[in-house]
Amino acid sequence: MLMFKDLDPILHSQLRLAVVSLLISVKKAEFTFIREKTNSTAGNLSVQINKLKEAGYIDVTKQFKDNYPQTICNITPKGIVAFEEYVKNLQSYLHQGP
């Protein structure tokens, strides 16, 4: 029987996976854009973004635009590798069948 690697627990979570999948497709995105596209609450998204940041998967830049705080996120090279690995493992699970 083939052995499968465990799916990365950081990415194998609904909201964190959604955030990383969104960020892999764009160069950078603002917090409010991510919140809107993932249909999440600001509190939950903030917690998950912090977890991704601690894992080194995304970079978070805080700045001021017209006196309003703005949080900009972008995926890191480590995040891209982790995402690719996750998708590869996911494929091997799916090929194995349920």
Place this chain on the structure above:
Amino acid sequence: MPEDSITQQESLAIIESMINKAKNRFSENGFLYLLWGWVILFCSLGQYALLFVFHSPWHWTVWLSTWLALIVQFIYIYRKRRVKRVTTYTEEILRYVWIAFVILLFLMGFIFGSKQSNPNGVINGSMLLAIYGMPTFLSGIILRFRGLVAGGISCWVLSLVAIYAPAQYQLLFVAAGVVIAWIIPGYLLRARYKQENA
């Protein structure tokens, strides 16, 4: 649903849906194509009229209006950046394509605009059209927008034809080029933008 109980199928569905949400954004509204299309059309026809109809020595002054267009462009970009919440790779690549175009345009302007190679002060339409074709064609490919691809190719065809045309008609070739390459695709882009962002 507890967040860690997702199945592999659900994971795949999340990835697919998020990538599609990012991919389907179409943010090109055609404004800059229309701005520059109309300005260059005005300048080329204006210079043609002043030079060959009114025989004015001030024929080149119409091109000063490009500075006004540049100011409008800066204000437009500044305002757009203020409300911008996401930057796609497509936008990033397009930005550099147009920056390369502007640098090339200025360099060619200096090279061919020098008194030695251009004593009459009338632009070389053929050269201008050859340069216009590059960013127009590439933008069409990157945005998957046929109107711009056709516009870019048209510029190159017109550029070839203009080589054999008398110097007097160079400005008219430029005018035709911007109508086909920027003004028509600009309106098509605007229509598509309005439709997709309605």
